[in-house]
Amino acid sequence: VSTQSTWDLKRVMEIPKTMKAVVRKDEEGKNISLEEIPVPVPKKDEVLVKVMATPCNPSDYYWAKGEYGAPGMKPAPPIVPGLEGSGIVVGVGEGVSKDLIGKKVGIFCETYEFKSYFGNWAQYTIKRLLDIYVLKNQAMSFEDTCSLFVNPMSVMLMWHIIEQDKHTGVIHTAASSSLAKCLFRLCKKKGMPIINIVRSAEHVKDYEAMGAVYTLNQNDPDFKAKLAAVIAKVKPSVCFDAVVGDLGGLIFKELPPYSHYYIYGGLSGKPLPEVRVVDTLFAKKQVRGFWLSEQLPKVSRDRVLEDLDFITADISSPNSCFKQAIVTVSYTHLRAHETLRYLVCRLLLEKKKNRKH
Numbered sequence: 001v002s003t004q005s006t007w008d009l010k011r012v013m014e015i016p017k018t019m020k021a022v023v024r025k026d027e028e029g030k031n032i033s034l035e036e037i038p039v040p041v042p043k044k045d046e047v048l049v050k051v052m053a054t055p056c057n058p059s060d061y062y063w064a065k066g067e068y069g070a071p072g073m074k075p076a077p078p079i080v081p082g083l084e085g086s087g088i089v090v091g092v093g094e095g096v097s098k099d100l101i102g103k104k105v106g107i108f109c110e111t112y113e114f115k116s117y118f119g120n121w122a123q124y125t126i127k128r129l130l131d132i133y134v135l136k137n138q139a140m141s142f143e144d145t146c147s148l149f150v151n152p153m154s155v156m157l158m159w160h161i162i163e164q165d166k167h168t169g170v171i172h173t174a175a176s177s178s179l180a181k182c183l184f185r186l187c188k189k190k191g192m193p194i195i196n197i198v199r200s201a202e203h204v205k206d207y208e209a210m211g212a213v214y215t216l217n218q219n220d221p222d223f224k225a226k227l228a229a230v231i232a233k234v235k236p237s238v239c240f241d242a243v244v245g246d247l248g249g250l251i252f253k254e255l256p257p258y259s260h261y262y263i264y265g266g267l268s269g270k271p272l273p274e275v276r277v278v279d280t281l282f283a284k285k286q287v288r289g290f291w292l293s294e295q296l297p298k299v300s301r302d303r304v305l306e307d308l309d310f311i312t313a314d315i316s317s318p319n320s321c322f323k324q325a326i327v328t329v330s331y332t333h334l335r336a337h338e339t340l341r342y343l344v345c346r347l348l349l350e351k352k353k354n355r356k357h
Contacts, residue, residue, distance in 0.1 A: 013102070015039060016321050021122030022064075025078045029065035031105060033082075038177055040118065040126045047100060047127055048091030049107055053146035054082050054120045054220035058265070063119070065304065072091070083109050086145035089132070104140070106148040110223060130301065131309045137316065144315050146164040148308060150292065151179040152322045154264070155199075157295045158240055159186055162225040171195040173243040175215070176203040178324050183240070184212065185321040193234050197227075197247070212224075218247055228254050236263070240290065245270035250355035257283040261302050264290040 008152045019039045025031040042048045061067045064081045085107050108131045109119045118126050135145060164169060168188055170258060175196035187194040196207050196215040199305055207215040214229050217222060231254045239261045242247045245268030252261050252275065263272070272287065279285045294302065314322050 013090055013301075015048070015050075015090055019123040021080050022062060022082070023078050023080055024066065027066050027074075027077060032064055036044045037122075042093035042096070042126055044094040045062075045090050045096060045129055046093040047096055047129065047132060048127050049087040049127055049132070051085050051103060051107070051120055051123060051125055052089045052091045052141040053087075054085035055147050055150075055283070057083060057150045058120075058267075059083055059150060080122050080125070082125075084147060084149040085120035085125070086142045086148075089127070092122075100134065104135050104138050104142070104145065106135065106145045107215065108133075108149040116271035118136075131181040133305070135312065136309060137312060140312060141317070144171070145312075147324050148311055151182055151324065152291075152311045153296070153304075153307060154179055154292045155182045155186055155322070157292065157299065158183060158290070159190070159288075160260075160299070161260075162187075162192065162238060165238070167192075167236075167238040167260075169193040169195070170238055170240070171197065171234075171236040172240040172305065173197045173218075173247060173251070174265065175207070175242075177242065178198075179243075181210075182211065182322050182324070188212075189321060193236070195230055195234055195236055197243075197251075209223060224250065227251070233253065240264055241268045244272050246273060249273040249275070252285065252287070253279065255279075255285055257285065259285045261285065261289065262288050262290040281299050 005082075010065055016039060018036050021035055021037050023035040025032060025033070041049065059068060060083055063083065066072075066074070066077075071226060085105060087105060089105055090104050092098055092100055098120065107120055107125065107127050133148060161167075168354065170183075170192060172194065173196045174180055175184065180196070184194055184196055184207070194214070196212055197218055198207065198215060199218055201217055204215050204217050214234060215228065216226050220226065227250065231251075234294075235256050237256060237259050239251055239255060239259065241251065241261065241263055242265030244266050246265055248261075248263070249272055252272065255261060265318050275287065280287075299307075314320050323334060
């Protein structure tokens with residue numbers, strides 16, 4: 001959701017005392033509403049950002065529901081959801097150069113150590129210097145800038161794993177997602193064989209149109225046989241799975257010895273079944289977790305900035321790996337089809353609507 005498509009720096013720099021923000025007030029995410037709260041004040045090594053655009057990722061949905069993060073690692077409510085976004089630096093704390101004021105930035109909410117759980121579904125947000133990216137190309141749109149982290153940076157970190165561990169092939173699930181398509185395009189560009197697992201014949205056709213060689217529909221009656229055959233042919237040594245459940249168990253069983261199986265989502269709502277002793281003890285297969293908020297601190301700041309430079313340059317190129325579709329959702333549509341997922345979107349749109357009256 002973009003709060004405004006055009007902006008005036010002088011107007012943006014007029015900081016009010018209060019702001020609108022989506023606030024989750026309970027652990028379960030049943031009490032979530034649009035609230036008027038004080039505009040936060042940046043402390044040492046922090047900046048105040050006027051939020052101009054922010055997306056809604058599946059992880060945002062689970063965050064709003066109170067299901068994001070492990071037990072014992074979640075901060076007590078109230079919290080402001082919203083993992084990423086874009087905006088303009090309008091204030092700085094101690095130790096931060098005032099040269100940053102007025103700069104367009106991409107913003108990310110650090111959630112691993114929970115040093116800050118002030119998200120981006122608000123008119124203003126507080127960010128550490130580590131959690132902003134100052135655009136080299138200040139002409140980039142807020143819409144393109146608001147989705148630099150959750151999908152593109154996840155894909156870049158997956159690619160670093162592929163390179164560092166010298167994997168020879170990739171298999172991934174939920175391949176119709178924006179993240180998965182970014183991963184496919186990057187692997188294709190780099191010449192890395194990749195097997196795409198989707199849920200429909202239509203998605204298979206989409207991948208064929210993108211030049212994919214190996215795409216399987218998990219709902220085909222002969223899927224198991226096709227999966228075994230293509231894994232035997234490609235010999236992927238790493239899997240990135242956002243589904244898990246029975247599909248994950250089947251893939252893990254078919255993976256070659258010494259493979260690494262990464263879980264980065266749980267769309268099936270089920271655990272990984274039937275992990276056989278023979279696979280882990282003798283075939284030396286490994287099950288690992290991939291969580292962006294945990295992976296980012298393991299990478300040097302210089303490398304992260306280098307990756308973000310690569311992503312932003314790529315977005316502006318004709319054959320982009322990382323360009324993501326921006327879907328405009330109408331306020332009235334959300335009102336008519338309201339669920340918890342739509343509610344958080346509508347609350348953001350509501351402030352835009354009110355501004356016009």
